[in-house]
Amino acid sequence: MSLTIATWNINSVRLRIDLVLRYLTENGPDVLCLQETKCPDAEFPLGPLAKAGYGHALHRGMKGYNGVAILSRRPLKEAGRLTFCGREDARHIAAELLDDHGRTITVHNLYIPAGGDIPDRDANPKFGHKLDFLDELKAWSEVGRQANARAVLVGDLNIAPFVSDVWSHKAMLNVVSHTPVETEALNAIRGAGQWTDAIRHLVPEPEPVYTWWSYRSSDWSAANKGRRLDHIWVGSELAGRIAGHGLLRDARGWERPSDHVPLALTLSD
């Protein structure tokens, strides 16, 4: 009895629909959460996904930027859309599904702002937006702790919180995604909601884990200057069911790849 939930920042679901289908066909997760779909709702490619066995889908898109979606082989029920910082940015959608025991599991799919290049809220409004977004997420996490006990939170959180989540802790300390103000904020959000970082539970430090490698590198694999920006957290009642994970590093080497790779968690009991 198991349930596998995956997350992948796809960087345009329309351009890379064939990669999505390949991942689903070869790996068969029950649920796949996508970020950066960059796809208005009316144009979401539901047809080929249904044909591949993923006939249940929720999507929240917009033109050009952002966008999240949840694809599933099992029936889904929409369980809300959070907005942050008063913006309709399509950065969150939630779904409910039933596990093999008929119990409800809620999946929160999240795309946290990248935050621009300069880690200073006065010089860079995008960094300020990221910090404000994190503040609101912490408040939500605190208030929802009980409700989220049987929830899974996945997505591109755009922060690599631990030393071995980046290729060089020292070189990255002043780089957006690994600055202390960001890593401390993410750790505070995790603590406020009593979330367990499922991937780090399975692969403890100091083992490096990366889910993203920049496009701006001629040989990403040899240089291996990656970051763990994508995460899967589980609520307190699910922590005991963490059974295994999959990190498809090979997908970074597929033709016309996303700069992120799929990450999956299996819950079982």
Next chain:
DNA sequence: ATGGTGGTCCTACCA
């Protein structure tokens, strides 16, 4: 070394 590459959608913005 202050670049580099890639997606969206038309010129610049985002990652």
